[in-house]
Amino acid sequence: MGTHPNTERFEPESYYHLYNHAVGSENLFRNRDNYFYFLAKLKTHTAPVCKVYAYSLLPNHFHLLIRTRSESEVYNLRHCQKRSEKDFHKAVMQPFMWMLNGYAQAYNKVYNRRGALFIDYMRRKKVAEERYFTQLVYYIHRNPVHHGFCEHPGEWEFSSYRALLSLQPTALERESVLDWFGSRDSFVDFHCQQQDAANEGVKTFIGFKTL
Numbered sequence: 001m002g003t004h005p006n007t008e009r010f011e012p013e014s015y016y017h018l019y020n021h022a023v024g025s026e027n028l029f030r031n032r033d034n035y036f037y038f039l040a041k042l043k044t045h046t047a048p049v050c051k052v053y054a055y056s057l058l059p060n061h062f063h064l065l066i067r068t069r070s071e072s073e074v075y076n077l078r079h080c081q082k083r084s085e086k087d088f089h090k091a092v093m094q095p096f097m098w099m100l101n102g103y104a105q106a107y108n109k110v111y112n113r114r115g116a117l118f119i120d121y122m123r124r125k126k127v128a129e130e131r132y133f134t135q136l137v138y139y140i141h142r143n144p145v146h147h148g149f150c151e152h153p154g155e156w157e158f159s160s161y162r163a164l165l166s167l168q169p170t171a172l173e174r175e176s177v178l179d180w181f182g183s184r185d186s187f188v189d190f191h192c193q194q195q196d197a198a199n200e201g202v203k204t205f206i207g208f209k210t211l
Helices: 030-044 072-074 088-110 131-145 160-165 172-183 185-199
Strands: 015-021 050-058 059-070 122-127
Touching: 015 030, 015 131, 030 050, 030 059, 030 088, 050 131, 050 172, 059 131, 072 088, 072 172, 131 160, 131 172, 131 185, 160 172, 172 185
Parallel strands: none
Antiparallel strands: 015 059, 015 122, 050 059
């Protein structure tokens, strides 16, 4: 049996799929400003402990593909220096909790609501296999299509698909992701081929490079 996604611990320089959902029938994002505010807080709080490779924000949930930084990078951070004993998992988790709690507090204030916004635990699954990385990038970008918000990943404004192809500055690991697929064109072709196969109901996977 695999590790439960609520209990998987962060390890140094490792890839993870992170995801969380709003409580009940609540939404996390009600307008464009909410999405942009979330992304700003993600960058501010978590950049010191991880690198972001892909993301998708939908009205009631989100997905992230990240890679944790090294032990030395994380343990040199201020919130780690205050601890007598070092726990890498807690050191990485803390900024994510600050991000989610800070976003929830701001959201509650704007919309005059009370109580929890996110479900109790941020789900996390280690990307332990090379093939999974490629699958996960596509899965994250296709998530808005899967939920009926658009017909192609490039149509959704609040995912990393557009940012990875843009020439504008980004905090994403753009070059690493595009190099993984071989080139910018290969990245686009891969998503199109997988989308066409999904539309035809064909279960397929086209592999590229390994980690």
